[in-house]
Amino acid sequence: MPDLRALVEDELVSYRQARAGGDVAAAWAALERAHILGQMDWWQHARVHLLMLNLGLATGDWREIRGQLFRLVLAVPGSVTGRAPLGNSGRSNISAFLPQPIAPDLAAKLNGRPSP
Numbered sequence: 050m051p052d053l054r055a056l057v058e059d060e061l062v063s064y065r066q067a068r069a070g071g072d073v074a075a076a077w078a079a080l081e082r083a084h085i086l087g088q089m090d091w092w093q094h095a096r097v098h099l100l101m102l103n104l105g106l107a108t109g110d111w112r113e114i115r116g117q118l119f120r121l122v123l124a125v126p127g128s129v130t131g132r133a134p135l136g137n138s139g140r141s142n143i144s145a146f147l148p149q150p151i152a153p154d155l156a157a158k159l160n161g162r163p164s165p
Contacts, residue, residue, distance in 0.1 A: 051158060051159060051160075051161045053086060053087055053089065053090045053093055054087075054090070054093060056086040056087070056158050056159075057083045057086050057087040057090075057093045057096070057097065060079050060080070060082045060083035060086060061079070061083055061100070063075070063079040063082075064076050064079035064080050064083065064100065067079055068104070073104070073108060076104060077104065077140070080097060080100055080101050080104065080139070081138040081139060081140060082152075082155060083097045083100075084097045084098075084101070084137070084138060084139030085136055085137070085138065085139075085151060085152075085155050086155060086158065086159065088124075088127070088128060088133045088135075088137065088139070089128055089131070089133065090128060091124070091125045091128035091129050094124040094125070094127070094128045094133065095121065095124045095125055095128075097139060098117055098120050098121045098124050098139060099121065101113070101117045101120075101139060101140070102114065102117035102118065102121065105117055105141075112141050112142075113140070113141045115141070116140070116141025116142075116145075117141065119145065120139065120141075120145055123145055134146055134147055134148040134149070135148050135149075135151065136148055136149035136150055136151040137149050
């Protein structure tokens with residue numbers, strides 16, 4: 050089993066670098082990747098949604114803010130019960146219940162293999 054905390058933290062390093070550099074699109078992309086990697090661990094899942102909420106607040110994106118508040122309610126139960134939809138990016142522009150394809154490099158990490 051891969052160390053989900055370490056995998057999420059790797060993506061959060063990219064998130065923090067993007068935020069520091071003012072690259073909001075890259076910050077969202079890193080958070081989406083962190084979400085996919087961490088959504089089966091209740092703490093990592095909630096942690097990423099908190100960061101998504103924070104970024105939504107920082108950018109004044111009310112749709113994202115509302116969506117993240119909703120997702121924060123679902124994150125822990127979804128992870129604990131194993132019902133979090135795999136591959137879901139965690140963003141408010143898609144359904145919180147929609148599974149999505151997992152990028153090959155993230156799938157490899159989740160399976161404990163080196164990235165291609």
